[in-house]
Amino acid sequence: MGGISVQTTPVPGLLVVHLDVREDPRGWFKENWQREKMVAHGVPDFGPVQNNISFNGRAGTTRGIHAEPWDKFVSVGSGRAFGAWVDLRAGDSFGAVFTVELTPWVAVFVPRGVGNSFQTLEDATSYTYLVNEHWRPDASYAALALDDPTVAIPWPIPLAQSEVSAKDLHDNPRLAEVVPMPPRRT
Amino acid sequence: MGGISVQTTPVPGLLVVHLDVREDPRGWFKENWQREKMVAHGVPDFGPVQNNISFNGRAGTTRGIHAEPWDKFVSVGSGRAFGAWVDLRAGDSFGAVFTVELTPWVAVFVPRGVGNSFQTLEDATSYTYLVNEHWRPDASYAALALDDPTVAIPWPIPLAQSEVSAKDLHDNPRLAEVVPMPPRRT
Ligand SMILES: Cc1cn([C@H]2C[C@H](O)[C@@H](COP(=O)(O)OP(=O)(O)O[C@H]3O[C@H](CO)[C@@H](O)[C@H](O)[C@H]3O)O2)c(=O)[nH]c1=O
Ligand SMILES: Cc1cn([C@H]2C[C@H](O)[C@@H](COP(=O)(O)OP(=O)(O)O[C@H]3O[C@H](CO)[C@@H](O)[C@H](O)[C@H]3O)O2)c(=O)[nH]c1=O
Numbered sequence: 001m002g003g004i005s006v007q008t009t010p011v012p013g014l015l016v017v018h019l020d021v022r023e024d025p026r027g028w029f030k031e032n033w034q035r036e037k038m039v040a041h042g043v044p045d046f047g048p049v050q051n052n053i054s055f056n057g058r059a060g061t062t063r064g065i066h067a068e069p070w071d072k073f074v075s076v077g078s079g080r081a082f083g084a085w086v087d088l089r090a091g092d093s094f095g096a097v098f099t100v101e102l103t104p105w106v107a108v109f110v111p112r113g114v115g116n117s118f119q120t121l122e123d124a125t126s127y128t129y130l131v132n133e134h135w136r137p138d139a140s141y142a143a144l145a146l147d148d149p150t151v152a153i154p155w156p157i158p159l160a161q162s163e164v165s166a167k168d169l170h171d172n173p174r175l176a177e178v179v180p181m182p183p184r185r186t
Numbered sequence: 187m188g189g190i191s192v193q194t195t196p197v198p199g200l201l202v203v204h205l206d207v208r209e210d211p212r213g214w215f216k217e218n219w220q221r222e223k224m225v226a227h228g229v230p231d232f233g234p235v236q237n238n239i240s241f242n243g244r245a246g247t248t249r250g251i252h253a254e255p256w257d258k259f260v261s262v263g264s265g266r267a268f269g270a271w272v273d274l275r276a277g278d279s280f281g282a283v284f285t286v287e288l289t290p291w292v293a294v295f296v297p298r299g300v301g302n303s304f305q306t307l308e309d310a311t312s313y314t315y316l317v318n319e320h321w322r323p324d325a326s327y328a329a330l331a332l333d334d335p336t337v338a339i340p341w342p343i344p345l346a347q348s349e350v351s352a353k354d355l356h357d358n359p360r361l362a363e364v365v366p367m368p369p370r371r372t
Pocket of ligand 1: 052053054063064066067068116117118127135165208215216217
């Protein structure tokens with residue numbers, strides 16, 4: 001029972017958190033966010049005020065790529081997802097990509113300005129995340145097309161077979177047209 | 187799209203929160219906890235520091251009845267559960283019971299000292315909750331037997347057919363033997 005561990009990634013500030021999941025005949029239990037332990041392991045004390053859950057009926061559902069102006073702590077409560085992140089902040093890491101499979105054991109801290117997206121790998125995947133500002137319907141932020149050819153995210157399920165919202169399918173620009181988000185805080 | 191609403195119950199301080207769930211072809215999306223809106227609707231500004239998720243493989247999995255010394259905000263991220271709460275605080279509401287079905291649309295705020303329990307109504311039910319103190323393995327608190335005959339919770343699935351932990355099956359006393367938790371704060 002090894003506790004948690006935290007790993008840096010090629011996207012500055014984006015952290016992978018390996019969770020301590022306790023399995024028994026009922027199923028499993030995890031401390032999905034635990035302020036004290038996670039901060040001691042280097043996760044920012046980001047002060048979540050909102051918890052969102054998106055339930056996805058079918059494997060292959062794809063959401064993103066959204067770089068809202070708040071930090072996120074993302075994970076799954078059931079199922080599995082392929083997670084992909086693209087740095088959309090002004091600076092030398094603009095366009096940097098990181099992907100990892102989100103299982104019950106893996107959470108990711110996503111700093112504001114980094115584009116967030118995922119594709120579910122199982123039916124009935126529940127995606128849960130904490131954010132440190134209240135959502136505003138009129139918030140303006142960068143977004144990126146899921147099929148951007150420069151970034152070329154290797155989606156496990158072809159986007160043509162995927163359930164995607166009309167907004168994500170049509171409204172999000174390619175990398176060259178993205179207006180970068182403010183540079184990262186140091 | 188009516189926003190949220192909050193309802194009181196026979197257990198003082200225990201609140202049912204009807205969430206605004208947005209459905210579309212991908213599945214659904216909800217603000218499961220939104221500090222500003224919920225506090226405006228009368229939910230205590232309880233300051234969560236930990237988010238726990240318990241995944242339950244089979245319908246009929248039953249957990250409880252635990253009255254930890256911290257507040258909880260409970261809901262589901264997939265599946266459905268029958269939720270049951272028993273007031274274990276010293277005072278005139280000691281032994282009061284409330285039950286409600288936890289669907290994606292329904293969350294419950296559980297004040298400290300109220301016994302918390304649930305039984306899953308579907309396979310692959312993910313139960314998620316926020317608490318305002320970090321869990322301590324040595325925390326002492328009241329617990330109650332799931333089959334207590336006084337409280338007589340009408341479990342939809344007989345406990346004999348249910349997956350229950352050894353601890354919940356054997357260690358929790360009947361109502362008459364419960365050492366009450368401190369009275370509620372006013
Ligand atoms: C993000 C958000 C959305 N909504 C509403 C607006 C819509 O009616 C509905 C779904 O919103 P959409 O914008 O389509 O959500 P979705 O495409 O899933 O994207 C959001 O949720 C994703 C996870 O599901 C995140 O990765 C994205 O960053 C986030 O923007 O929920 C809220 O009421 N509150 C929110 O916080
Ligand atoms: C509550 C809690 C438990 N644990 C560990 C201890 C065990 O190895 C494992 C499961 O703990 P158990 O005590 O069996 O959890 P469970 O019976 O599900 O009961 C807890 O979780 C229930 C929801 O699953 C709550 O309704 C209860 O109030 C809570 O006590 O997780 C943690 O690491 N952190 C925690 O916060």
